[in-house]
Amino acid sequence: MTAYNVLYIEDNPDNMRLVKRALDARGYIFHGAVNGLAGIQMAESIIPVVILLDINLPDIDGYEVARRIRKHRDSAVRQIPIIAITANTLKGDAEQALDAGCDVYMSKPINIRELWARVEAFLPDDGFLAK
Numbered sequence: 001m002t003a004y005n006v007l008y009i010e011d012n013p014d015n016m017r018l019v020k021r022a023l024d025a026r027g028y029i030f031h032g033a034v035n036g037l038a039g040i041q042m043a044e045s046i047i048p049v050v051i052l053l054d055i056n057l058p059d060i061d062g063y064e065v066a067r068r069i070r071k072h073r074d075s076a077v078r079q080i081p082i083i084a085i086t087a088n089t090l091k092g093d094a095e096q097a098l099d100a101g102c103d104v105y106m107s108k109p110i111n112i113r114e115l116w117a118r119v120e121a122f123l124p125d126d127g128f129l130a131k
């Protein structure tokens with residue numbers, strides 16, 4: 001049985017706790033990073049199956065994180081799917097997230113069932129969660 005690494009880049013401890021609990025419950029190996037640069041470094045070292053990405057971060061914003069991931073020198077990093085999770089519900093923010101290289105976006109408050117479904121959609125075909 002494969003357990004998948006999921007990385008969440010988020011500076012809000014309440015959201016971090018909520019998502020960690022939800023992903024732990026589904027058997028994922030959860031990794032958290034509290035700012036953009038730490039998140040990119042962690043992505044490089046663990047190559048998660050998906051990155052969950054907050055947009056408002058204390059250093060570089062989520063759009064910039066997504067752009068750096070998509071332009072990364074390592075193709076394994078470039079190909080990591082990114083789910084933007086944003087409190088910015090204006091239409092333009094979603095478009096900006098997609099333009100920056102995010103694959104999909106979710107808006108806050110985080111809905112756990114939607115989160116599970118979004119993450120599962122990016123698992124490899126042999127993902128144990130698909131059974």
Ligand code: MN
Pocket residue numbers: 010011012054055056057
């Ligand atoms: Mn934030």
